[in-house]
Every structure is written in C-alpha cells, then in structure tokens.
Amino acid sequence: MRVCVFVKCLIVIILSSAWQFSSFQDTPNSDSYRVTISHPGSIEKGTSIGLRVIKDSNNMPSAYYAVVKSVYCYDEVCKIDPVTIYWNSIGEYLRYELPPDVYLEKYEGEAFVKTDYEKLDRILHDENSPFKDLKIDEITASYSRHIEEGIDAISGATIVDLDESSTIEGSSLTCYTLWHWANGSIKDKIQEITAKNISSNQLLHLLNNSEAYQSFAIKHLTVRKAYGEKIIRQMTAYSSQASKVNLNEFVKYAEGAPDDIYFNMIDALMPKANSKQRVSYLSSLRKTSYSIPNGYYTKLSSQLADYLNYQEVDLLISLIEDKNEINSEVLQNVFLLLDKEILVARRAYYFLINQQLNKEQSKQLNKFYKKNKDYL
Known part of the structure; x- marks a missing residue:
C-alpha cells in the first residue's frame, strides 16, 4: 500500500x-x-x-x-x-x-x-x-x-x-x-429491508433454501406471528429436518404461538421427533408459562418407552413431577423404563419409590432393587 x-x-x-x-x-x-x-x-x-x-x-x-x-x-x-x-x-x-x-x-x-x-x-x-x-x-x-x-x-x-x-x-x-x-x-440492515418487502408465503419458500435463508424465514415468521393453518403445517413438516441452529429458531416460533396452537404443535411433533428434537421440545415445555391442558403429560408419557437417552427421559419425568400429573397410566408407562439401560432405569426407580404403588407394583420395584442395588 x-x-x-x-x-x-x-x-x-x-x-x-x-x-x-x-x-x-x-x-x-x-x-x-x-x-x-x-x-x-x-x-x-x-x-x-x-x-x-x-x-x-x-x-x-x-x-x-x-x-x-x-x-x-x-x-x-x-x-x-x-x-x-x-x-x-x-x-x-x-x-x-x-x-x-x-x-x-x-x-x-x-x-x-x-x-x-x-x-x-x-x-x-x-x-x-x-x-x-x-x-x-x-x-x-x-x-x-x-x-x-x-x-x-x-x-x-x-x-x-x-x-x-x-x-x-x-x-x-x-x-x-x-x-x-x-x-x-x-x-442486519439488508435483512430489515428484505423482510419489509417479502410476504409470509415467500418466507415459507425460503425453507427450501440454505440454512441461513431458513433461519431468516423462521425468525421473521415468528416476528410476524404468522400462525395460519398453511404456515403451521409447512413449518411442522420442516422441523424434522431442521439443523441444530434452526431447530432452536423453530422452537422460538412455536413458543410465540397462542397456547392452544403451541401445545398442538408440540403434540404433533413429538411422535416423529428424534432424541435431539425431543430434548428441545421438552425443554420448551418445562419453561412455558402457558397452562398445561389436562392429561397432556399423561399422553406424552405413553411415548417414554421409545425415548433413547437419559436426558429426554429425565426431562419428561421432571415435567410430570413439576406438574404433579401422576396417575395409574403414568406409573404404568414409567415402569416400562425399568427394562432400559441402567441410567434410565435408575431415574425411573427413584421416581417410582416416591409414589403410592399397589402390591404388584411394589413387588416389581423391589425385585428391580435386589437385582440392581449395586448400581443404584
């Protein structure tokens, strides 16, 4: 120079x-x-x-x-x-x-x-x-x-x-x-200008583009509170392939929805979610200020046996404890975890010993204890 x-x-x-x-x-x-x-x-x-x-x-x-x-x-x-x-x-x-x-x-x-x-x-x-x-x-x-x-x-x-x-x-x-x-x-200036000159449908089309475009689209659909039926359907379909960064953006989008839409979205997403996605959705549920619909966690507990790691099991059981949604169906679903790997089974055990169990359940839990006491 x-x-x-x-x-x-x-x-x-x-x-x-x-x-x-x-x-x-x-x-x-x-x-x-x-x-x-x-x-x-x-x-x-x-x-x-x-x-x-x-x-x-x-x-x-x-x-x-x-x-x-x-x-x-x-x-x-x-x-x-x-x-x-x-x-x-x-x-x-x-x-x-x-x-x-x-x-x-x-x-x-x-x-x-x-x-x-x-x-x-x-x-x-x-x-x-x-x-x-x-x-x-x-x-x-x-x-x-x-x-x-x-x-x-x-x-x-x-x-x-x-x-x-x-x-x-x-x-x-x-x-x-x-x-x-x-x-x-x-x-940031360019994104502001583009956002002011693009429709919600055009933002949806960006979900088929690169990760950066996807992130931009989700962020601005959230800002707009765009929760029409078509948009929710396409956003829900997109979530299964979202990257880690955009999964967080998607969760923010869901959290910005009215309470009924929020719970319906999580409910629809959970059965098809992978472990990483379930952790994100359960973490969102744990911090939400919305009133939980009756029986919501009982329904989610039916998926416990399909959960793959300790973190997601711990999150859902913690949610059930926090909300005190404990009933015979929940207990039955948690008992299925005693056959999982020991870290998951131990989490289930320490939940169950604090519950009111019938005679058969107490017998089953005691049997588990005798078999695994060196790991508990």
Missing part, C-alpha cells in the same frame, strides 16, 4: 467520496436506501452509505450492492479506492467489483495481481475470518512501529499473528476494511 503525501492523498479521498455518492444518483424509480452502519475501522460513530436493491422477476429483493472505501488507513495517508460490494437478499457477501480504471495496491504502491484479487474474494467469503475479532489499532500499531523502526513494513503485520491464508501480505488494512464492509452490521 503506497504512502502518499498529504495533498495528493486528500485529492484521492475527495475524488473517491464523490465517486461513491454520485454512483447512486440513478433514475427516480430505482430502489435505493441510505443506511447508516458502524464500521470498526472508522472513527465516526456511524457511516452513511447508499445501498441499491436488485429485484427478481417477482419484484422481490434478490441482491444488494453498495460502493465503499477500500481502506481505512493509518493516519489517512493511503490511496483510497471505490469498491462495489454485492450481497444476497439476506446480507451474505457475494462478490466485489472495481471500476475499470481502479486497481488495489499493497504497501509502497505494489499493485495487486490476479492471485491477490482471488485471495481477497476468498477472505471476504470467510465469515469466521480472524478480522472478525481484531481491532484496527492492532493492525495500525504494528504498521506504525514498522515505519518508525525502518523495517520492511507489511501493513498485514499485526500485534496478533495472522495466518498467511487469512490475509494478503502488505494489504491487511485493505483486507480488514473490506471484510467488515462485506460481513459487518450492514447484514
């Missing part, structure tokens, strides 16, 4: 800023938004940029783009170029472009080569880049020290070590600046 004299640099900054703002003076019918975002490289509390929307054939947002500064540099003495960054409709980075007459530079004016541009794109696609947790001072402090000590300065040399694959030698400030443009707070 070339260090330039103050006057020359000032001209570059002014021209870059003019290019940035004039590029959004399009036709009156074009869709554009002026959004204010936070960039960790800027000394300003908020930076206003123009965000343009690209729409699909259904007039829905399909992508966004904005022109941004290529670098927030040490002492503002760097060559600053306009870079256009593209995002998809939920704010995930897609690609970047440069005007035909613009090229990026490393320290001391060395121009990017093809492999540098390709590597920059890979860096911007990495949502878990080390730049995510770095402060710009951790780059500029080392950069300043290298200049003062007369060392062959690398504006990628930071106080913390960066792997060679994580940055471009001589251009870490540019990588840092563009990574935060591509993956920073603008993502």
